[in-house]
Amino acid sequence: MASDFGDESGEKLFDWFLRLGQDASEEAIRASAEKLKSALRNLRGSLDGKAPGQDVAVREFARLNLSEFEKLPDYASLREIIDERLIQAAIEHDFAVVGGHDHLVFRVADAPEVDEVFRTLEKDVDAELERACKAREVKLSHARDEEPLEDKARAARTASKAAHEAKNATHKVERFEVKTR
Known part of the structure; x- marks a missing residue:
């Protein structure tokens, strides 16, 4: 539809719509990152670094509740990441459902x-968030630029035709005569 507005302004309008979509998605990404950081802070806060007193029975194992992580999108991936990080640090661990x-x-x-x-x-989390946002921005702009002009034109014609048909669709009312006495 760029030809309807002139090539430059039509392309700018298209870019504006893309930016709206990108910004909305980026906000969702940033919100998820903040939730993950909050869950990590809360989890770290439940790790007690104090030595047990003499009258307290010393436990050999500790467990951390991961329920806050379960509420985040794609929990399975987060669990894998935690597992891999602990394996890399050579920490013996396991996951249990309690x-x-x-x-x-x-x-x-x-x-x-x-x-x-x-x-x-x-x-x-912060470093990977910025890297993901930049990569997403580059990927979306390349995808739009790589789309053939014929495909863009075909999509614009289809949308224009549908809008035109919707505008012209009217309900036909039949008129008929009624005779009274």
């Missing part, structure tokens, strides 16, 4: 290392 929610189970002695893994993951 009370209907996943829990991360690890040795109490490894708590400082687990905390470090989650602290590093929290820092990585």
Whole structure:
């Protein structure tokens, strides 16, 4: 439809609509990143670095409730990321379902290392967020630029035809005569 407005202004209008869609999606990405960082901060806050008192029975294993992560989009991927980070740090761990929610189970002695893994993951969220937003922006602009002009024109003609038909669609009312006495 660029020819309807003149090539330049039509292309600018198209770009404007694309930016609206990109911005809305980027806001969703940023909101999810903030939720993930919040979940990581909350999880790290539940790691108690204090040494147990003498009168307290020392537990060998600790568990962290991952229910806040379960609420995030694509929890399975997040769980894989956590698993891989802990494996890279050589931390013995497992996932267990307790009370209907996943829990991360690890040795109490490894708590400082687990905390470090989650602290590093929290820092990585910001860097990866910016990288994902930039990559998405580049990908969308390339996809639009690589679309053949014939396809763009065909889509514009189809949309124009549908709009024209919708405008011209009227209800026909039949008139008929009624005789009275």
